[in-house]
Amino acid sequence: MIEVRNVWKRYDDKTVLEKVSLNVERNEFITIVGASGCGKTTFLRMLLGEVEPCEGSIFVEGEPLIPEPHADRGVVFQRYSVFPHLTVLENVLLGLDLANARWLGRTFGRRRTQNVERAREMLKRVSLERTAGNYPSELSGGMQQRLALAQTLVKAPRILLLDEPFGALDPGYRTDMHELLLDLFGELDLTVFMITHDIAEGFSLGSRLLVFDKPRVDPHNPDLYGATITFDLPVGHHRRLDSIVDTMNVKPGQE
Amino acid sequence: MRLINRRPGGLGILASAAIPFALALILYVIASSIRLAENPDDKLLPDLSTIGAAIERVAFEPDRRTGDYIFWTDTGASLQRLVTGVFLAALVGLAVGVPNGLVPWFGAFWSPAIRALSMIPPLAVLPILFIVFGVGELAKVMLILLGTAPFLMRDIEQRVRELPREQLIKAQTLDATSWQVALRVVLPQVLPRLIDGVRLSLGSAWLFLIAAEAIASTDGLGYRIFLVRRYLAMDVILPYVAWITFLAFLFDFGLRRLNRRCFPWYGA
Ligand SMILES: Nc1ncnc2c1ncn2[C@@H]1O[C@H](COP(=O)(O)OP(=O)(O)O)[C@@H](O)[C@H]1O
């Protein structure tokens, strides 16, 4: 479904990514790990269409990737993913209203009632129906991320891009979020890319784990070479944390 | 308890805020009585009863020549100019600042010109304004507009640029057009910042208003102060200055309340 062909990214003299190639099938759940600053976010932003590769190209279902953010690719960032000036309900409603009202950006009357209905269902799905009237600043970090998920998924994107979405949450809460994410993944027709700095999360959550690293390092000029995908492992769906520990003991490459 | 951990309570806050004002008043009364004791005709520091009589005369008795209550007509004329000028400046600030910050091509085109415009000292072009727009209301409003709009345009542009990129990306993944991003994401978040910007520029707006009125006008608070200066009428000047200060405070207070009322999410 998604094909990344020999993609490079340089900023001035700094090579961030080199020779990245990847084929992803529909409904894969890809987790991405790698050292901080090695270019994971850059890769995700390329899939998003926000950053253009210097070389190589990306195809989605055989077509070249639309070079700007688009509704077929939803995204949740670590922070700033929800709109602080909109209530919880309005945050979810926004995507629906934008599609129906090109110039006003908001709907009225029956249309609005329908959209509110759909938004409320989505909120119920992420257990936020009781805070529908609150502003995001009144929510905890985890609730804000659930809202960000709801806001994105109500548009039914085919590709979901997650950049360390649970990085700022405490571990107990993260497990709940994993459950929710996997449930949603099971229900919806999604292909997921998720960056995480939590290796356990990388192993347990996805169906396929990508490790970004620099295969070559010039000690005198660390910016000379970029990172690429050094490991590409199929991993199982593990819904329980205890099984993660076992997976952790498996050496990369051994599967 | 350490000094840095002691905080004034409700009454304490009120009292400590009032004390400097009370002190200033007491000092004034003392200084005034000393001067008046030396020379009963002294006009520099009139005593409170003289000031009271002057207020009575300008605010509560019709003017002998025109029949107006000049204090209130002055206030009305000045406020009308000030509010019109600042309101237009806010509109221009939004209409230019938002596209400037959001649309790269727009910004590339206008930003340098606006930066140059904001370097022009508005008072230096006041004569030009009088020549072009005549000495009527328009020139005064234009001076306030010219004096405050460049700051607001640049301030809003900056606020738009400060919005997290993530938000703009997110909106696009919700299929927002550029117009929708401006209307639903940028504009509502910039409005409270605009009001803060207006609060900041009100000081210079008053400056330009009074300058314009002092130079060419037939009414207005600034006009009156500069008119009665010829007779050393401190008994009129002082209450006028106090009144202008109070109005300025009221505007600031009102705008702050408006921000909190209309944008409860702001600053949270
Ligand atoms: N716009 C940019 N200009 C210059 N360098 C950039 C830019 N964006 C990212 N980088 C560099 O690319 C590298 C990878 O960044 P990033 O993709 O955010 O890493 P990660 O998400 O893996 O921590 C970093 O060293 C960063 O400095």
Ligand SMILES: [Mg+2]
């Ligand atoms: Mg990152």
